[in-house]
Structures are given as C-alpha cells and as structure tokens.
Amino acid sequence: MSTHADTHANEDDHGHHHKETFVTKYIFSQDHKMISKQYLITGTIMGVIGVLMSIMFRMQIAWPEEPNVLFEALLGKWAPEGVMDADIYLALVTIHGTIMVFFLLTAGLSGTFSNLLIPLQIGARDMASGFLNMISYWLFFLSAVIMLSSLFVEAGPAAAGWTIYPPLSALPMAQGGSGMGMTLWLISMAIFIASSLLGSLNYIVTVINLRTKGMSMTRLPLTIWAFFVTAIIGVVSFPVLLSAALLLIMDRSFGTSFFLSDIFIQGEVLHYQGGSPVLFEHLFWFLGHPEVYIVILPAMGIVSEIMASNSRKPIFGYRAMIASILAIAFLSTIVWGHHMFVSGMNPFLGSVFTFTTLLIAIPSAVKAFNWITTIWKGNIQMNTAMLFSIGFVSTFITGGLTGIILGDSALDINVHDTYFVIAHFHLVMGISALYGMFAGVYHWYPKMFGRMMNKNLGYIHFWVTAICAYGVFFPMHFIGMAGLPRRYYTNSNFPLFDDLHDVNVVITVFAIIGAIFQIIFLYNFFASMFFGKKATQNPWKSTTLEWTTPVKHLHGNWPGAIPHVYRWPYDYSKPGHDVDFVPQNVPLKEGEEELQH
Amino acid sequence: MTAFLTIIIVLFVAVAIWQMVKIFDLAQVGVSDNQVATDNDNKINAYLMLAFLAFIYIITIVCFVKWGDLPLMSNAASEHGAEIDNLMIISMIVIFIVQTITQYLLHYFAFKYRGEKGKKALFYADNNTLEAIWTIIPVIVLAGLIIYGLFTWTSIMNVSEEDDPLIIELYAQQFNWKARYGGNDNTLGKANVRLINLDNANILGLDESDPNAQDDIIVSEVHLPVGKPVLFKIRSQDVLHSAYMPHFRAQMNCVPGMITQFGFTPTITTADMRQTPEMLDKVANINRIRVEKSKELAAKGEPALDPYEFDYLLLCNKICGKSHYNMQMNIIVETQEEYDAWIKEQKEFKNSLIN
Numbered sequence: 001m002s003t004h005a006d007t008h009a010n011e012d013d014h015g016h017h018h019k020e021t022f023v024t025k026y027i028f029s030q031d032h033k034m035i036s037k038q039y040l041i042t043g044t045i046m047g048v049i050g051v052l053m054s055i056m057f058r059m060q061i062a063w064p065e066e067p068n069v070l071f072e073a074l075l076g077k078w079a080p081e082g083v084m085d086a087d088i089y090l091a092l093v094t095i096h097g098t099i100m101v102f103f104l105l106t107a108g109l110s111g112t113f114s115n116l117l118i119p120l121q122i123g124a125r126d127m128a129s130g131f132l133n134m135i136s137y138w139l140f141f142l143s144a145v146i147m148l149s150s151l152f153v154e155a156g157p158a159a160a161g162w163t164i165y166p167p168l169s170a171l172p173m174a175q176g177g178s179g180m181g182m183t184l185w186l187i188s189m190a191i192f193i194a195s196s197l198l199g200s201l202n203y204i205v206t207v208i209n210l211r212t213k214g215m216s217m218t219r220l221p222l223t224i225w226a227f228f229v230t231a232i233i234g235v236v237s238f239p240v241l242l243s244a245a246l247l248l249i250m251d252r253s254f255g256t257s258f259f260l261s262d263i264f265i266q267g268e269v270l271h272y273q274g275g276s277p278v279l280f281e282h283l284f285w286f287l288g289h290p291e292v293y294i295v296i297l298p299a300m301g302i303v304s305e306i307m308a309s310n311s312r313k314p315i316f317g318y319r320a321m322i323a324s325i326l327a328i329a330f331l332s333t334i335v336w337g338h339h340m341f342v343s344g345m346n347p348f349l350g351s352v353f354t355f356t357t358l359l360i361a362i363p364s365a366v367k368a369f370n371w372i373t374t375i376w377k378g379n380i381q382m383n384t385a386m387l388f389s390i391g392f393v394s395t396f397i398t399g400g401l402t403g404i405i406l407g408d409s410a411l412d413i414n415v416h417d418t419y420f421v422i423a424h425f426h427l428v429m430g431i432s433a434l435y436g437m438f439a440g441v442y443h444w445y446p447k448m449f450g451r452m453m454n455k456n457l458g459y460i461h462f463w464v465t466a467i468c469a470y471g472v473f474f475p476m477h478f479i480g481m482a483g484l485p486r487r488y489y490t491n492s493n494f495p496l497f498d499d500l501h502d503v504n505v506v507i508t509v510f511a512i513i514g515a516i517f518q519i520i521f522l523y524n525f526f527a528s529m530f531f532g533k534k535a536t537q538n539p540w541k542s543t544t545l546e547w548t549t550p551v552k553h554l555h556g557n558w559p560g561a562i563p564h565v566y567r568w569p570y571d572y573s574k575p576g577h578d579v580d581f582v583p584q585n586v587p588l589k590e591g592e593e594e595l596q597h
Numbered sequence: 598m599t600a601f602l603t604i605i606i607v608l609f610v611a612v613a614i615w616q617m618v619k620i621f622d623l624a625q626v627g628v629s630d631n632q633v634a635t636d637n638d639n640k641i642n643a644y645l646m647l648a649f650l651a652f653i654y655i656i657t658i659v660c661f662v663k664w665g666d667l668p669l670m671s672n673a674a675s676e677h678g679a680e681i682d683n684l685m686i687i688s689m690i691v692i693f694i695v696q697t698i699t700q701y702l703l704h705y706f707a708f709k710y711r712g713e714k715g716k717k718a719l720f721y722a723d724n725n726t727l728e729a730i731w732t733i734i735p736v737i738v739l740a741g742l743i744i745y746g747l748f749t750w751t752s753i754m755n756v757s758e759e760d761d762p763l764i765i766e767l768y769a770q771q772f773n774w775k776a777r778y779g780g781n782d783n784t785l786g787k788a789n790v791r792l793i794n795l796d797n798a799n800i801l802g803l804d805e806s807d808p809n810a811q812d813d814i815i816v817s818e819v820h821l822p823v824g825k826p827v828l829f830k831i832r833s834q835d836v837l838h839s840a841y842m843p844h845f846r847a848q849m850n851c852v853p854g855m856i857t858q859f860g861f862t863p864t865i866t867t868a869d870m871r872q873t874p875e876m877l878d879k880v881a882n883i884n885r886i887r888v889e890k891s892k893e894l895a896a897k898g899e900p901a902l903d904p905y906e907f908d909y910l911l912l913c914n915k916i917c918g919k920s921h922y923n924m925q926m927n928i929i930v931e932t933q934e935e936y937d938a939w940i941k942e943q944k945e946f947k948n949s950l951i952n
Binding site: 069086087090160161165166167168171174175176260261262263264265267269274275276277278311312313314315316317318319320342343344347350351354355358359361362365366368369370371372373375376377378379380381382383386387390393394397398401402404405408409410411413414416417418452453454455459463466467470471474475477478479482483485487488489490491493494495496498499500501503519532533535536539540570572573574575580595 | 606610613631632633634638639641642643645646649652653656657660664665680681684685688689691692695696699700702703704706707710711712713716717718719720721722723724727728731732735736739742743746747749750751753754755770771789790791793795802834835836837839841843844846847848849850852853854855857879882883886887890902905907910912913914915916917918919920921922923925
C-alpha cells in the first residue's frame with residue numbers, strides 16, 4: 001500500500017490540465033468536494049420537504065378534521081375545503097419517513113461528509129473513482145426526483161408506511177397509494193440503492209488504498225473509521241432491500257406469490273398462495289435495522305472529531321471508540337428481529353433477538369461515557385458545532401435508554417407500534433443524526449465554502465432546536481405507554497384517549513416552533529455562502545489534514561505534494577508543545593513519543 | 598380567502614427573513630471577524646448548558662407527574678400483565694437513574710470546563726480501568742434485565758393447551774373485527790378465506806361440511822369469563838393487522854395466510870375495573886374534557902359527544918389502510934355465569950347460514 005501512496009503523492013501536477021466549463025465544474029463534476037456540496041444541498045431540500053410533511057400531519061393530530069389553510073394550499077384535492085383526507089395522512093407519514101431516513105440521513109449525511117472528508121482527511125487527491133462518484137450522485141438525484149414525482153400521482157403516493165409491508169403495499173385495491181404511487185416508490189428506492197452501493201464501494205476502496213504515507217489505520221480520524229464501517233454495512237445490507245423490492249415488484253406486477261397468500265378482498269379471492277408477509281418483514285429489516293446504524297455511525301464519527309477539537313483534548317479511548325464502532329456494526333446485522341417480536345414468528349427467535357439487541361447497549365454505553373470523559377477537564381470552545389455535538393450525546397442517551405425497553409421482547413408486546421416507538425427512534429437516530437449533520441455543516445462549512453457561518457444565528461438555532469426536540473419527543477413516550485397507536489389519522493374515535501389530546505397539542509406546538517426556527521439555519525447557510533466572513537485556513541485549530549489544504553478549492557486538493565502523516569489525529573494540548581494542537585503532518589520532535597493509543 | 602391568506606403568509610415570511618438579515622448584520626458588529634467562539638460566548642453557552650440540564654429534569658418530572666401514572670400503566674387486567682408491569686417499572690428505574698446521572702455529567706462538564714484564554718486542557722487519552730468499569734457495569738445490569746425479560750417472555754408465549762383454555766378466533770378485515778367461538782366442543786371448525794360465501798352468509802370462510810364448524814359462534818363483541826385462560830387464534834383475510842389489547846398487555850399481528858396466537862388470563866371484570874379509583878378518576882376526567890368539547894360543538898351547531906364509559910378494547914395496531922384509525926371491538930370480561938348466559942343467546946354457525 002505504501003508504494004501506491006508514494007506514487008500518488010508525487011503526482012503534484014494533478015488537476016492542472018483539466019479545462020473546466022460550468023457544466024463540468026458545477027453539474028457533472030467529478031470533484032469530491034463539489035459532489036459533497038451537491039449531496040448536501042439536495043439532502044437539505046429533501047429535508048425541508050420532509051419536515052413540512054411532518055408539520056402537516058402533526059397539525060392533523062392536534063386539530064383533527066378541522067379546516068386548515070396550509071392543507072388547502074398544499075394538498076389540493078387531498079384536502080377538500082381544507083380538511084385533510086385520511087389517505088393522504090398515511091401518505092404524508094410514509095413519505096416523511098422515507099425522505100428523512102433515506103434521502104436526508106443516509107444520502108444527505110453520508111453522501112456529504114464521506115465525500116468531503118474521506119479524501120481530505122486521509123490525504124488523497126480525490127475518490128478512487130471520480131466518475132463512479134458522479135454517477136452515484138446523479139442516481140441519487142434521479143431517485144429523489146422520482147420519489148417527489150410520486151406525490152403527484154392521481155391515486156396518491158405510497159401510503160403503506162415507510163416499511164411498505166405487503167399485502168397492503170402489494171394490492172392497489174387495499175389502498176389508493178398502492179397503485180402507481182407504490183410503483184414509483186419501488187423504482188425510486190431501487191435507483192437509490194444502486195446509488196448508495198456505488199458510493200459505498202468508492203468509500204471503501206478509497207480508504208483502503210489511497211491513504212497518504214504514514215496514515216496507518218490507527219492514525220485515521222474517527223470520522224473516517226465511521227464512514228468506512230458505515231459503507232461496509234451499506235454494502236452488506238442494502239442489496240437485501242433491493243431483493244425485497246424486486247420480489248415485491250414481481251408479486252405486484254407478474255403474479256408471483258412471494259409475500260402473499262390466501263387473500264379475500266373487496267368480495268373476491270385472489271390467486272396468491274403459499275407466500276408470507278413475514279418473509280418480507282425479515283428481508284426488509286435485514287436492511288432496516290443496519291440502516292439506523294448507517295444513519296447514526298457517521299454522526300458519531302463527526303461528533304467524536306468535533307468534540308476532541310473543541311475540547312482541545314484527545315478523544316478519550318481512541319481504540320475503544322474504534323472497537324465499539326466495529327462491535328455495533330457487527331451486532332447491527334443480527335438484531336433485525338426485534339422489529340418483529342409480535343409478527344407471528346417463532347417466540348424462540350424473539351428470545352434470541354432480545355439477547356443480541358440488548359448487547360448493543362454495551363458498545364453504545366462505552367461510546368457515551370468516552371464522549372463525556374473527552375470533555376472532562378477540557379478547554380471547551382462553545383462553537384455551534386460543539387453545541388450540536390453535546391446535544392447529540394444528550395439525545396443519544398435519552399433515546400438510546402428506552403431501547404432497553406423496546407429491545408426486551410416481553411415489554412415490546414405492549415408498546416410495539418405505539419408512540420413510545422416513535423419517541424425512541426426519533427430521539428436516538430432522527431434527532432441525533434440530524435444534530436450530527438448540523439454539527440458537521442457548522443464545523444466544515446469553512447472548508448466547503450471558504451466562508452464562516454454566523455455564530456450568533458447558530459446559537460439561536462441550536463438552543464431553540466434543542467428545547468423543541470425534547471418538547472416534541474419526550475412527552476411522546478408517555479402517550480405511547482398509555483397505549484396510543486401510531487399512524488392513526490385521528491384519535492377521536494377512542495374516548496379512551498381523550499385525556500391524551502392536550503399532550504398531542506403541546507407536541508404539535510413544539511414541532512411547529514422547532515420547524516420555523518430551522519429557517520434561521522437555512523438563511524445562515526445560504527446567506528453565508530455569499531456574505532459570510534472569509535475563512536482562514538484552519539479556523540478551529542484542528543489537527544487533521546483537511547485543514548492543510550488551501551481555502552480556495554483545487555481539483556486535487558493540495559497545490560504541492562500530499563503531506564505525510566507522522567502522528568495520530570488527536571494531539572490536542574499535548575505536553576511539550578507551545579500550541580495546543582499539533583497537526584498530523586508535523587513530524588515528531590526529537591525524543592517525542594507518539595502516544596501508545 | 599385562501600389566496601389572501603397565502604399572500605399574508607408569504608409577506609410574513611418575507612418580513613421574517615428581512616428581520617433576520619438585520620440580526621445577521623447587527624451580529625457582525627463588534628464581533629471578532631472570524632466567527633469563532635470567544636470567552637464570552639463560552640461563558641454564555643456554558644450557563645445555558647446548566648439551564649438546559651434543568652429543562653431536561655423539569656420536563657421529566659412534569660411528564661411523570663402528569664402522565665406517568667395512567668391507569669393503563671398500573672392496572673393490568675391480565676395475569677401476565679402484572680409481570681410485564683413489574684419488569685417495566687424495574688427497567689424504568691434503571692433508565693431513570695442512568696439518564697439523570699449521565700445528563701448531569703455531560704451538561705455539568707460542559708459548564709465547568711468551558712474554554713478560557715490561556716487555559717490548557719488535560720492531555721488524557723486513555724484509561725483502561727475506567728473503560729473496563731463502564732463496560733462491565735452495563736454488562737451486569739443488562740444481564741439481569743435480559744434474564745428477567747426472557748423468563749417473562751417465555752412464560753407469556755408458551756401457552757399450554759393443558760390448562761384447557763377457551764379457544765377464540767380473532768378475525769381481522771379492512772376495517773373491522775370479528776370473533777369466533779368454538780361452541781360446545783371448544784374446537785374451531787376448519788376455515789379458509791377461499792371458502793367465503795357471502796351469498797350464504799359464510800363470512801369467515803368456514804368449511805360448511807366440517808362437523809366441528811357447525812356449533813361455532815361468530816360475534817362482533819368478545820366476551821371473556823374472568824379467571825379463565827383464553828387462547829386467541831388470529832387470522833386476517835386481506836392485509837396485515839395487529840390485535841392490540843393494551844389493558845391486557847397483549848398484542849399479536851394478524852397475518853394473511855397463517856394463524857398466529859396469543860393467550861392470557863383476564864383477572865378483572867369490566868364491572869370491577871370501572872369501579873377502581875384510578876379508573877373512576879380517569880373516566881371523570883375524560884368526561885370533563887368531553888363536556889368542554891361538546892360546548893364547542895354546540896356553538897357550531899353540531900351534536901354533543903356521548904359520555905364515556907370504560908370498556909376493554911381491541912384495537913388495530915398495524916397500518917392497514919384508510920380507516921385504520923377506526924378499527925376497534927369491545928371486550929367484555931364478566932363472571933362465568935354472565936358469560937354462560939351470553940353465549941347461550943348467540944346463534945350457532947349452522948343456524949346462521951341462509952341455506
């Protein structure tokens with residue numbers, strides 16, 4: 001490997017002979033930095049749409065079946081006289097989940113930061129294949145366009161929940177959204193998976209082959225470890241979802257019976273025989289559960305890096321952090337059945353999955369305590385990115401702890417598919433991953449755009465978001481424990497739940513306030529591109545290699561030779577140095593020892 | 598009207614953005630030009646961290662006090678429900694302790710070790726003893742929870758036919774529940790959706806020639822004798838549903854093409870449950886809310902809401918289509934005598950057919 005890196009490092013004229021037109025620079029770019037920005041902006045747009053949908057269905061829950069101007073303006077025929085239709089409620093819930101999980105937190109998060117940071121932090125000119133990288137982005141873009149186009153289908157978009165369990169998703173007569181809407185959903189996801197696989201393969205190959213001289217695996221920043229392992233999980237599990245989607249397409253369009261059997265609907269018996277929806281659930285969750293780690297691991301990597309840099313302290317337990325990433329990745333592939341405790345599968349399997357699921361709490365606990373110890377006796381710089389990182393640890397703990405209840409099959413019986421589940425996964429993977437993404441944007445914005453984001457707007461954004469996130473999801477645990485099922489268009493047919501209605505109103509109000517304050521972030525993000533203060537080369541005084549590149553982007557990243565690496569990435573406040581950070585490319589002093597980390 | 602409101606909203610957004618531009622400009626004045634946190638920023642945000650810690654504690658206390666002791670939490674109406682509640686309470690206590698301590702450490706450290714010019718952080722990269730401690734403690738705690746959980750799970754799911762449970766079929770369809778009793782022989786007749794014959798009122802697809810099916814009883818309200826084990830055999834005719842009976846801590850999906858099952862023993866009759874102090878409070882509270890709501894409805898000229906009376910419920914808890922939100926059936930738990938009297942009045946399958 002080192003010989004390869006050497007030859008690569010000496011190509012210092014790389015990138016000078018390309019003529020760049022507007023199209024090759026901004027649209028069909030093969031430069032990882034531009035592709036990263038494309039991912040970020042596409043992801044942000046999808047995120048805004050996803051949040052808007054959640055505000056609409058939250059309004060419906062709080063003020064059920066009342067005319068609403070927003071519905072009338074945005075939903076058209078689905079909100080006659082401003083009253084939301086029950087079908088579109090389920091569609092909004094479904095598309096909100098799909099967009100947030102896949103388009104924002106998978107592609108938006110991994111796509112942005114893996115692309116930006118892998119070459120810059122390992123010391124490479126670009127990804128192993130710039131061309132595949134470009135194809136990966138444009139497939140993602142295409143899948144996003146198809147997903148959004150499904151919103152305009154006559155019979156409505158997919159509405160069977162983001163888990164699209166058949167038979168509901170397979171039979172157009174069961175639900176309007178299971179016709180053309182579901183077809184587009186499946187096509188969009190198939191393309192999305194292709195995009196994700198191309199991206200992941202690229203990340204894996206790049207990390208393995210293109211590290212600069214001296215960048216051994218134990219000198220990699222934790223961000224790179226997280227992206228690397230995330231890519232491996234993606235390659236292992238996404239193809240299984242693709243197979244599930246293909247089999248579902250076969251059932252829907254070509255008369256096979258993989259997932260369907262013995263169905264009587266709208267007065268007729270269908271021909272399907274011998275299949276089982278439980279098979280689909282297995283295939284879906286074999287991706288679906290690793291998927292939550294695909295979402296959270298990059299955020300963990302980003303937070304580890306930002307916490308060390310802003311605490312001016314090495315990350316505590318570097319090797320334990322890597323080991324826990326690997327342990328989480330391994331366990332993530334053998335716990336999917338905890339989504340299926342009451343699916344009708346053999347109860348013995350329930351016992352096995354309870355056991356493996358609760359094991360995940362151990363590496364997660366190690367990570368949480370290591371983060372807390374990282375800030376202990378630090379010299380904490382309260383930059384916006386740092387606030388979001390602390391917020392990440394806070395919501396990760398709050399949300400993660402209730403996993404002990406949901407992962408326990410006996411307890412899951414009573415809270416399965418209630419609001420308790422919604423509260424749990426939104427805090428532990430939704431809000432946490434989103435915080436990781438915000439932290440990453442605030443931290444690497446100077447690297448991406450050469451300008452700084454406004455810190456005071458950042459502070460307002462963080463504190464309001466932090467309060468609203470708890471305001472929305474904390475009370476949800478309690479209405480879940482009271483037995484309120486998720487995905488109900490209205491609860492007014494159940495007087496039993498009347499006393500929970502005021503909680504739902506409170507939740508919705510917090511959600512609306514939280515969503516409105518995201519406008520501050522959007523404004524800060526877009527305005528700073530043009531009016532932000534010019535960034536210096538290393539504004540946060542970090543040690544990693546991306547801050548050794550010039551502020552103005554070059555195709556090929558470094559104007560001269562690629563720097564060599566002599567130390568691990570966390571030499572902050574190391575005794576014996578005058579400054580409180582020693583970049584990775586600074587050789588060891590005479591007599592200085594590299595820490596046996 | 599809509600257009601007018603839309604214009605107003607657009608105007609508001611425009612004003613909001615303009616205001617934020619002003620904030621943005623003001624924020625630039627007198628700030629060091631690089632937008633990196635200063636000592637003053639560190640101090641303000643450090644105090645906000647403490648305030649946020651207080652916020653987390655307050656919201657926790659408020660939630661527990663206001664909504665933490667719902668009758669649903671403490672009044673399990675089935676034998677195994679008490680075990681689940683016990684395990685739930687133990688898990689909640691563990692979670693509560695860990696949450697309180699870790700959130701304190703996180704936010705307090707963020708406050709205490711805020712950055713100041715000239716201060717140097719402690720170079721502290723590793724400590725195997727510490728890491729071993731916080732690996733081993735979770736291992737021990739989780740081992741306890743896992744073992745307790747697995748014993749509970751196994752005892753719930755292993756329904757023994759030796760207890761001679763009452764066999765009842767729960768039958769789900771979009772968007773409605775039916776139940777079928779085995780009749781005098783307590784044996785359900787064979788059934789498949791392919792045998793459904795609506796013209797002959799054979800709505801659940803029973804095999805009309807099966808002797809066991811003749812005395813089956815199909816109803817749209819479940820009655821259970823108190824203290825007697827019941828085993829639900831669960832079917833669906835169209836899509837996935839989930840039979841959720843929150844008061845009995847019971848839930849099982851209804852899967853087309855296969856029969857799933859869940860068994861429990863109800864312990865409190867509906868009549869007794871209505872008289873528990875918690876339930877009296879809860880129902881009184883709900884009725885207060887409904888009276889308020891009725892006043893609002895009356896102002897709009899709509900009919901008032903009926904007063905609420907408690908009943909055990911079977912809800913659908915797996916997304917199943919448009920009217921998923923209104924798929925429910927009452928469950929009545931009563932004494933054996935009341936049950937016997939009720940079942941005697943129901944029509945047997947062979948008498949319910951048209952031909």
